[in-house]
Amino acid sequence: MKRWVNKHIQHIFMAPTIIFVLALVTFPIVYTIRISMSTWTMGTAEAIDFVGLRNYVEFLKDERFWNAFGRTISYTLIAVGVEMVLGVAIALLISKIKKRTNIVRTVFLLPMVATPVAVGILWKLMYDPTIGVFNMILSALGLPTSSWLSSSDSVFSSLIIMDIWEWTPMIMLMVFAGISGLGDDMFESAKVDGANERQTIFKITLPLLAPTILMAVLLRMIDALKTFDQIYSTTSGGPGYSSENLNILSYRYAFEYFYMGKACALLMIFFLVVLAFALLYLVAKKWIERRYQ
Amino acid sequence: MKKRMFSAILCVIMVVTMMSGCGSSGGTETTKGTEGTTTGGDTTQGSSDDKPYAGTTVSVLCASTPYIETLRVNISEFEEATGITVEFDQYENEQLSNQIAVNAAAGGTELDVVLYRPIQENLSFISKGWLENLDSYIETAGDEYDYMDYTDSAREITSKDGSAYGIPLVTERGIIQYNTEMLAEVGYDSIPETYDEFVELCEKLKEAGYTPIGLRGEGNAAVTQFSSFLYGFGGDFIDLETGKALINTDEFVEALQFYGMLCAEYSPDGVLNAGWEETSNWFTQEQVAMRADCDSQYSYALDENNSLVYDKVGYGVIPGETADSRSPFSIVAWSMGISSGSKNKEASWEFIKWATSKEMDLLAQQEGNFSARNSTWADESSTENVPAGLIEVIETSNAIAVPYDRPYMQNSAEARTAIGELITKAIEGAAEDELRATCEDVNTTVQTLLDSENAQ
Numbered sequence: 001m002k003r004w005v006n007k008h009i010q011h012i013f014m015a016p017t018i019i020f021v022l023a024l025v026t027f028p029i030v031y032t033i034r035i036s037m038s039t040w041t042m043g044t045a046e047a048i049d050f051v052g053l054r055n056y057v058e059f060l061k062d063e064r065f066w067n068a069f070g071r072t073i074s075y076t077l078i079a080v081g082v083e084m085v086l087g088v089a090i091a092l093l094i095s096k097i098k099k100r101t102n103i104v105r106t107v108f109l110l111p112m113v114a115t116p117v118a119v120g121i122l123w124k125l126m127y128d129p130t131i132g133v134f135n136m137i138l139s140a141l142g143l144p145t146s147s148w149l150s151s152s153d154s155v156f157s158s159l160i161i162m163d164i165w166e167w168t169p170m171i172m173l174m175v176f177a178g179i180s181g182l183g184d185d186m187f188e189s190a191k192v193d194g195a196n197e198r199q200t201i202f203k204i205t206l207p208l209l210a211p212t213i214l215m216a217v218l219l220r221m222i223d224a225l226k227t228f229d230q231i232y233s234t235t236s237g238g239p240g241y242s243s244e245n246l247n248i249l250s251y252r253y254a255f256e257y258f259y260m261g262k263a264c265a266l267l268m269i270f271f272l273v274v275l276a277f278a279l280l281y282l283v284a285k286k287w288i289e290r291r292y293q
Numbered sequence: 294m295k296k297r298m299f300s301a302i303l304c305v306i307m308v309v310t311m312m313s314g315c316g317s318s319g320g321t322e323t324t325k326g327t328e329g330t331t332t333g334g335d336t337t338q339g340s341s342d343d344k345p346y347a348g349t350t351v352s353v354l355c356a357s358t359p360y361i362e363t364l365r366v367n368i369s370e371f372e373e374a375t376g377i378t379v380e381f382d383q384y385e386n387e388q389l390s391n392q393i394a395v396n397a398a399a400g401g402t403e404l405d406v407v408l409y410r411p412i413q414e415n416l417s418f419i420s421k422g423w424l425e426n427l428d429s430y431i432e433t434a435g436d437e438y439d440y441m442d443y444t445d446s447a448r449e450i451t452s453k454d455g456s457a458y459g460i461p462l463v464t465e466r467g468i469i470q471y472n473t474e475m476l477a478e479v480g481y482d483s484i485p486e487t488y489d490e491f492v493e494l495c496e497k498l499k500e501a502g503y504t505p506i507g508l509r510g511e512g513n514a515a516v517t518q519f520s521s522f523l524y525g526f527g528g529d530f531i532d533l534e535t536g537k538a539l540i541n542t543d544e545f546v547e548a549l550q551f552y553g554m555l556c557a558e559y560s561p562d563g564v565l566n567a568g569w570e571e572t573s574n575w576f577t578q579e580q581v582a583m584r585a586d587c588d589s590q591y592s593y594a595l596d597e598n599n600s601l602v603y604d605k606v607g608y609g610v611i612p613g614e615t616a617d618s619r620s621p622f623s624i625v626a627w628s629m630g631i632s633s634g635s636k637n638k639e640a641s642w643e644f645i646k647w648a649t650s651k652e653m654d655l656l657a658q659q660e661g662n663f664s665a666r667n668s669t670w671a672d673e674s675s676t677e678n679v680p681a682g683l684i685e686v687i688e689t690s691n692a693i694a695v696p697y698d699r700p701y702m703q704n705s706a707e708a709r710t711a712i713g714e715l716i717t718k719a720i721e722g723a724a725e726d727e728l729r730a731t732c733e734d735v736n737t738t739v740q741t742l743l744d745s746e747n748a749q
Contacts, residue, residue, distance in 0.1 A: 042398035043421035044633065129562030130580060150510075150565040152721060239565040240512050240717035255391040257707040258417065260398075 029271075036264035055265035064241060065249070065266070071156070072245040072273075076224040079163045084217050086164065087171025088209070092201065094172070095179045105176070112169040120233030123162045124149065127234075149235050152242035159243055162230055167223070171216045178212030179205070211288040218281040225274055246270045346640040347376025353644070354382050355408040356389050358627055359592070359661035360462050364648050367656070371647045377640050390414065393632075397423035401634025405641040411450045411459055411628045416703040416746075418630075424458040425631040430642040431457055438646060439668070446696040447665035451628045459628035460649045461665035465587040466690045467521035467621040467698070468683075469609040470594055472602055475503050475582040484583075484609025486616035488525065488551060495559040498582045507575040507584040510556045510564035510720050512713025517622070517698040518585055519716055522555075523548040524620035525613030530700040530712070536743050540712065541736035546729055553719025565720060577602060585611060589626065591683055592661045608686040610693075623694030625665055663687070704742040711735045 005012065036055055038048045059065045090108060097104055111119070126133045127148035135145040148158045182205070190200050206213075228247040231237065237244035237252065244252075250270065254263035355361050361381065368379050384392055389408065396404050401423060409418060418424050431440045440448070443461055451459035469484050476482065479497040495505035509515040523529065528544030531537065539545060556564045561575055569586055573593050576584035577600040588608075597603045613619035629649065631641045647653065651668055658664045658675040669675050676684050700708040715735055718728060 041421065042394055044397065044400065044423065124566075130575075145562075147562060147565070150563045150567075152565075152717070235566065236511075236513075238512055238713075238717070239510075239721075240714045242717075252710070255394055256387070256710065257704065258394060258421070259707075 032264045032267060035260055036268050038261045040260045041258045042260050051261070055262050056269070058262070059266060059269065064244075067241065068244050068246050068249045071243070072225060072247075075156070075160060075163075075227065075245060076221055079160045079167070080217055080221050080224050082160075082164050083168045083171050083220060084213065086168045087216070088175050088206075088213060090168065090172045091175035091179055092205070094176060108172060109169045111166045112173070114166070116166070116229035117233045119162070119166055120230045123230075124234045127158055149243075150239065152239050155235055155239060155243045159231060159234065162234070163224065163227065166230070167220060171213075171220055174216035174219075175209060175212055178209050182208055214284055214288060215281070218277065218284060222274060222277050222281065225270075225277060246273075344374075344376040346637075346643060349376075349637050349640040350378040350380060351405045351637050351640050351644050352380045352382060352403070353406040353408075354384070354389065354392060354404060355406075356386050356627065357383055358408075358463050359589070360627070360657045361408070363657040363660050363662065364653070367653070371644065375640075375643055375647075377643060379644060386410070393418070393423065397421070397632060397634065401632040402636055404632035405635045405637050406644055407630055407632055408462070408627050409459065409630060411461070411625050412697050412699055412701055413705045413709070415451060415459065415628075416453065416701070417705065419453045419458050420703055422633055425633045425635070425638060427457045427460070427631065427642075430646075434642075434646055438650065442651065442666045442668050444665055444667060446623075447625045450625050450696060450701075451630075459630040460645055461625040461628050462649065462662075463589060463627040464624065464663045464665050465589045465626040466623040466663075466687060466694060467518060467585065467611050468588045468686050468690065469583055469585050469611055470576060470591065471583040471607045471609060472576075472579065472581075473605045473607045475501075476607070483607070484612065486610075486612050486619060488612055488614055491612045492555075495555070499559065503582045504561050504575075504580060505559040505582050506555060507567070507572040507581040507586075508552070508556050508560050508564060509569060509572055509586065510560065510567045510716070512717045513710055514568040514713075515552075515716045516709050516712050517587075519548070519552050519712075520695070520698040521585070521611040521621040522552050524622070524695050525611065525618055526551070527614065527618060529695075530708070531702065531739065531743065533701065536747050538736045538739040538743060540715075540739055541729070541733045546725070546732055549715055549719040549728060549732070550725070552716065553722070556720040557722060565717065587626070588683065588687060589663055591680070595680070606680070608680065608682040610686055610689050620693055620695050621690045622696075622698035623691050624696060624698050700739065702739075702743060703746045708739045708742060711738055 035048065037050055037052055039051055039055075040048045094101065094104055094108070125131075127150075129135055129145065129147050129150055132148070134148065138145050146158075147154050149155050186204055186208070187200060190204055195203070226247055227245060228251070231243055231245060231248055232251070235243045237248040246266065247270070250263045250266040253259045253266060353364075361383070365381055368381075372378060382392075390410075393404065393407050393409060397418075407424075409415070409424075431438070434440070440457070440460075447461035447464070448457065451457060451461050471484060473482075475498065476494075479494070479501050481494055481497075485491045485494055498505040509518045520530070523545065526544045526548040528542055528548050529539050532539055560567075561580060563571065567575075569590060572581075572584050572586050573590055575581045577594050577596075579601045591606075591608075594600050594606045595603050610619055611621040629645050631638055631645070635641055651666065654664050654666050654669050655672055655675055658669050659678060661678075664670065664675070699705055700712070702708060712735060715728070715731060718731060723731070
């Protein structure tokens with residue numbers, strides 16, 4: 001017995017983790033796939049009937065699904081694109097500050113540590129066209145006011161602005177960590193060679209930070225695809241369907257219409273989309289390790 | 294040694310934190326009347342003949358309504374008399390539905406008493422087997438409980454095929470509240486009876502510098518308030534007798550255009566995101582001259598501490614295309630039922646029997662609720678705190694009202710979302726052709742849902 005345990009000690013230590021992953025990750029995914037191939041509407045006496053890929057085919061023909069899909073992708077690309085530029089810029093600026101760095105960094109990190117739902121409720125108030133502070137400021141400056149979340153035309157951009165405010169600090173934090181890890185040698189050599197600040201940033205700092213920035217952007221993209229809290233607490237997908245992304249749509253199918261089968265099918269499609277980005281992250285990580293080592 | 298002690302203390306703290314995290318329960322708010330002894334399961338020691346369910350804990354999953362507040366304040370009376378401990382779990386409307394759905398789908402054993410919206414959820418919850426049939430409980434409760442004291446329409450909307458599944462709790466009507474000062478300034482002392490005259494009033498208020506009316510414009514939330522205007526044009530969501538969807542009719546399109554015009558031209562800027570809380574805030578903070586919403590929220594405007602209009606509120610019936618076509622909704626907004634999976638059905642019924650008794654129903658109305666019991670309305674003391682003008686409007690509305698404010702069908706939620714999208718398009722000024730085309734699509738969707746329900 002003792003010999004057997006010693007021989008398989010690594011498997012025995014891994015067993016709790018494997019059981020945990022099987023129970024809490026694999027089983028729900030398999031069960032979701034099963035429900036996605038049925039028309040179950042959560043009735044207690046209702047049998048879970050098998051309808052194959054019917055739910056998936058219906059979504060491929062559904063305009064509402066494709067609109068939500070398009071919104072999910074464009075929301076992710078636009079929000080994360082702007083967050084990348086701002087995050088890198090702020091990280092570079094903070095790295096130049098020599099005094100009270102901790103206080104400055106903490107202030108910039110505050111939006112990220114706030115609860116997304118609380119952020120959503122707060123921004124909903126600030127965006128209110130009648131009593132909100134944003135329109136008050138615009139009026140005071142003599143600029144035209146906006147409907148913000150109250151119009152199909154402006155709701156999308158309003159949600160992106162909120163996302164940028166909340167999640168730019170995440171990219172900033174990761175890039176700042178990357179900057180802290182860069183050595184001084186190359187910068188000193190560049191200075192000796194007569195490089196100015198702009199040349200240093202674009203020809204030395206940014207190329208060296210490229211792996212870190214790419215990782216931060218890809219990780220943030222995976223999060224942005226799954227945005228739910230901010231949208232649900234502000235517009236719930238409205239006005240109409242104009243701010244509905246895949247996550248909100250699947251929530252509605254599951255918990256407002258009780259179409260569990262369709263909701264699970266939508267979630268499996270969504271899972272594949274997020275998986276594609278996750279695989280992209282792994283491929284990019286390997287490529288960077290090979291390129292920069 | 295010190296390092297080892299420090300590590301040991303850290304380990305203990307982590308384990309304790311983990312254990313307390315594993316033991317946490319759900320619900321946004323939970324209150325206990327007295328110290329609980331047993332949760333779920335049968336009665337334990339301490340029960341006697343006159344307190345057969347002593348020691349049982351009954352959970353009440355509910356939303357925020359004046360009736361629930363009355364019950365919470367008086368719950369100790371029930372707990373002392375029966376030995377049953379009551380735990381209230383309060384949620385927002387949509388979250389409450391989600392909680393019921395998720396728990397009920399898993400068997401409903403964690404649920405006892407549930408509050409639900411009969412028009413939207415009665416057919417759906419009953420068909421899914423989530424609600425307990427209350428016939429036998431009502432029969433044993435006898436004449437003292439007097440189930441027939443509830444109005445016919447209230448009993449009908451909480452039943453299916455003649456069996457009761459819920460007890461009506463709260464009734465609501467669509468009405469207009471108005472700022473008497475603002476209307477007096479433009480020469481009005483009441484709400485006009487026809488849509489044309491109503492638009493004239495809105496124009497005069499706009500010219501005087503006021504925002505005429507606060508309306509719900511957030512698609513889903515707006516459907517119920519839109520219904521009064523739809524009925525006023527002679528339209529409807531579905532023909533309940535034939536099972537035919539009526540969303541592509543001329544009356545429906547006309548009503549959409551009218552409601553959309555009122556929102557776009559006479560409501561505040563944030564109307565597309567406005568639900569009942571926004572319209573209430575607009576009215577109480579004097580941002581609008583009128584508000585079309587549910588009468589059950591009347592007390593917010595009369596609150597001296599929070600309302601700027603507490604001493605100048607008037608009430609009116611929602612107008613119609615003609616004076617005779619006025620048809621606001623008058624519905625049972627909330628009812629109370631028992632989860633079919635509950636382990637404490639008898640104790641849950643004891644709670645419901647007390648909570649919806651004639652005495653508690655009367656007390657709730659005295660404290661701001663609007664009842665579905667005839668005896669409560671017949672008692673003069675039930676309305677002594679309600680403004681006289683509002684009583685008059687309620688009595689007028691009840692006589693001409695439609696008993697539902699959204700499509701009464703199993704898939705009501707999906708139909709409501711689709712109709713909400715139509716309202717959003719109308720407010721955003723969609724051309725008539727586009728609106729008609731979208732109405733046709735939504736009508737097809739709703740008809741398909743109705744046909745599949747009728748085929749079951």
